Amino acid sequence: MNRSRPCGRSSFYWLDEQERLCWREADSAGLPPSGFAIVSPYDVTARFARRGDTRWKGFLAHVTETCDDGDVNVITDVTTTNAVIHDSKTLPVILDRLDQRELLPLEHYVDGGCLSVAFEHRAAREHGVGLVGAVRAKRTRQPRQGGIFHRDAFVIDWDAKQVTCPSGKTSNRWATPPSLAPYITASFLVADCRSCPLKVSCTRTDARTVSFLPRELYDIQSESRTEQQTQEWLSRYSLRAGIESTISEFVNGHGMRQCRYRSEDEAHVQHVLTAIAVNLERIGVHLPAAPERRPRTPTALQDYLDRHGISRPRSWRVATHLAG
Template sequence: MTKAMRAALEELARRAPHELVALVKEEWGKRYGRAARLGKNPSKPKTRIKETGEDVRLLLRYVHRYLSALRDGEQVQALRQIFVQNYALDAQDRPKWREPEDAGLPPSALALAIVSPYDSSARYVRRGETRWEGFLAHVTETCDQGTPSVITDVTTTKESVHDTKALPGILTNLHDRNLLSKEYFVDGGYLSVALKQQVAREHGAGQVGPIRARSTRQSRKGTVFPREAFAIDWDKKTVTCPQGTVTSRWASPPSLAPYITASFTVADCRDCPVKTSCTRTDARTVAFMPRDLHDIQSESRTEQRTQEWLSRYSLRAAIESTISEFVNGHGIRQCRYRSHSKAHVQHVLTAIAVNLERIDVHLPTAPNRQPRAPTALQNFLDWQRIPRPRSWRVATHPTG
């Protein structure tokens, strides 16, 4: 918020500095006269939040009432939106900081929360323990043995685009440039069973990556009766539990992901001796994918436990060094331009630079340049011991 306030004041000072004479006082000069560097543990955070909210409220009212011609400024509009998404007005018309549990705070996942007054398209990004404000760069490179790894595609997306949603676009880009491969080693975030089937059907390519295990109470606690312990009869549309009880209900409820649910009745589970280890509800319900996706899921999970699969998948580790090269060698996390499209240009140019560096390492060493032989006149001057200018390009003969 402090950064947004300073950006708006900078814009107003450029467009109409005389209009700020009666508004900007010494306190504002101390708070916004230079770039904010609050750090992780700023001093007096509640006081800063209160003072900044009151300052923003005053500035926005002033612009709305007296500077109508400047309302459309990019930084002024950004300040207004950031203020609305972070502050609410209480009964006394005073700004109050919105807490996560308060209504009206736009979540970053919905691509609504503005995080930078200089680029309204940038969003808050989080991957694991790494957090930043901006965009995501998805990098694809070759991993053939004995050849330099060449980056074949860089796709820039916003934070709200999940990795699995970005992969089809990446493959389409590669297809358009005739760079599709037969196999792709991907991170688990880019892989799902349905996407694996889709990529094989549409592009004829295979995906090598970990299919995540289902996280349930049974699997986390290591108790009996995980989903894999139930036998599925696809033809009869029944499921049998390890105690030999057969389900009586088989349904495909509407959902974003294709799933089948098989439910046991309360009578089936009421007198079961291991019910407490199986379910906390009155009756157990087992959910699983349709047959074609279920087979892919089972085969993938069985395969990824083998040593052969682990050895093959180790090729993907090279992409981590590429990401490190992008970040530490070329500073890709420092966006040099504003807007999504210009950030993508930076990512592409960085990938080109990395490719040139890698290819240069594998090029044969250029032969040493041989100096030119002295000309007839130069030989004459040397013979007569007449001084002449020396050049590193010309071979010289001893004069003695």
């Protein structure tokens, strides 16, 4: 718990001058960002998170399992993270953990929210793993407007470092601005765009600017977007739907959404133990049935009781007492 007085990055709970636990109000102590806010007085590592309509306080569990045809699907990794950490930052950690235990697959089926073209290229280069997931669709303003040229309408000349627009004009600037994402930006002259008869279908600004990935990543992105529209790719990717059943098994069969321990490390222990239990259940179903036990040879006393029609007692102490 943050014991400091009102400040920026602190918790939803704080201690006043009398060391009393108080709820932090926006008008008195100020509310911190959700990534730093302590939302439980019992666990200082729990964080608030929201995914769509789902809201919770705690942690995230990322489950990895095998999906080979004809074999038992075995859980190979469970990674526990802070609830506010994005899935895309967790996937590199998962692959590193699998690599350390020599459990890397040839193909790794992932959720679209985990995948980026840059990391798809990195995973193939560093781990030799092919990531299978839906590459994000084009989300720029132009395609959302409808009837406006998308970047695919522009022809890229990689060697000359120029871009040609649908009207035949070439860009006058090619740059790679500093950014977390390795994008290239190509800009056109204002004079060319102002006099262009297709300007209404291209941009609302004075001149059009087109951004795209470097050549190697651009090719991967284009191939992935084209491939994921085919029925063959959709059939392959349908394997990933099996993990939803596993999550349901974790949640409804083992109550994994109820944290039995405090702190992220101890919650991870719960997740791992749950995965072990699920694996044992799955393996147990596929084990051959135990052979039937052969009845034991009757003892002399049992044989005597049977020959004289005397019922066998449940306890040998009773039998000894009767015999005496």
